[in-house]
Amino acid sequence: MIKDKSTYSILIIEDNPGDLYIFQEYLRDQILNPNIISATNFKEAAEVLLDGTQKLDIIFLDLSLPDKKGIALIHEIVKIGKKRPIVVLTGYADIQFSIDSLHLGVSDYLIKDELTALTLYKSVRYNIERGKYLLQLEQSEKRYIDLFHLSPQPMWIYDLDTLMFLDVNDAATAHYGYSYEEFLTMNIRDIRPKEEVVDFMKILKENPVDKEGKFKGFFKHQKKDGTVIEVEITSNLISRIGKTVRISLANDVTERLNYIKAIVDQNEKLREIAWIQSHVVRAPLARLMGLIKILDCDEDVPVKDKHFVYTELLKSADELDEIIRGISEKASKIEINNTTYDFGDTTSR
Structure with missing residues (x-):
């Protein structure tokens, strides 16, 4: 049998010596040289997790420790786990509890009695790769948020179904005159002259976008003080908190068009x-x-x-x-x- 030669640093938090031994053997059965660190209670686990010198790829967590258990234990491990993937190990096939634990930040949920060397190894590989992807996504979203809020041109994000504003940058609030809180109670129809709304909705429904979801067009917008401006809108589809939304950039071309006229x-x-x-x-x-x-x-x-x-x-x-x-x-x-x-x-x- 060919074993995985990759180096994995794995923390197993388990107070039962027999279960700990089985998990270690399962891991060594599939991985050539795993770096396995064990803790038998929450105090020991916290010391390992808070040690800045420890490089951990994944955490396996038993939910019944002598000094902490259940939901409270999950909360604490998630808090000090530094976004490492956490896989819960339990002897109970409680579906509702597994769903609740996933909502709390747990990456996976394994039943001890159903565990094999292969399923444990697959969980290691899957959750480590998933953790890397989520970290990259988070870093990418942070860069996007920084660019979004620092843009000198008005930008906003809106919901495709309700057309409600989900986020706007400082340039949008400064240019249109609405506060951030006001924007979040409005939808994209509210920044258009009333006589333009019907035509706008028709364009929104019928105007095609390209294969990547990009759209570009010229529209009339109305500021809070009633001033009507001409804007060039460039927008695209993005994923935000697991949902597809549209991000738009507004370029006020009123002065340019007046100059051309x-x-x-x-x-x-x-x-x-x-x-x-x-x-x-x-x-x-x-x-x-x-x-x-x-x-x-x-x-x-x-x-x-x-x-x-x-x-x-x-x-x-x-x-x-x-x-x-x-x-x-x-x-x-x-x-x-x-x-x-x-x-x-x-x-x-």
Whole structure:
């Protein structure tokens, strides 16, 4: 038989010498060189668990110790166990108690009379790997929480079924004006203008997300003071406390859109000025040029005709002056905003 050559440090908390011997033999039957540490009561177990030099991978716990037992014992071992996997060993097949102990933080529940070397070894492997995964998940969630709350842009998490806010960051409370407590009594419909809610729910129901659950779109939101803003929402599905929820990041693009609208309006005015210059100005200018040619010709021009030409020259000059003043007035009303914006890559929008 090939034994597991991995190094496992195992604490067995058991006051019955016969049971302790069986557990040790079972472990040695499957593991080449296990490091087994034993404790016969809670006091001894606490000394081992509180010893910073002890590196333990898993704890096996009998629930009937001389100095502590049952639920109270589980509470204490979980508290000082430093998140190591704890497997309860008991002689009673109490299903309800096993469920309750799992809720208290126990990783597994084994009946002594049904135990074999293989089932004990499987429990060691499964619960150690599960413990590593849960630790990695906890560390990952902590990093996510730090990024979430430190983000300079508003972010929130909401329930997919009720649409209620489950969490919001400081940037969201500052930008929207609601307190954290107020947000947690609201759902994502409450931050939208009333006239936008029906369309929003339709988009929420019908708009597809990609394979990874990502979604991106533009919406109108309403702050606590009634101010309506334009936002670009980017959201994704995440797992939180064993449930799939949606996390959203809101980018307020109101100022950006207003700036773009101002640029469009300015362009319209500039196009109007360009049209005036190319069409309206040309008419009096063409008349002026024609009249000057008449005066410039060698032939004598009757006085009566000269008077007419001069009159028309003055009229054309006045008309041209009026047009130029109109252009100047329109141009003076165009205010160029020198603020610069980093719009980023808009090709995917």
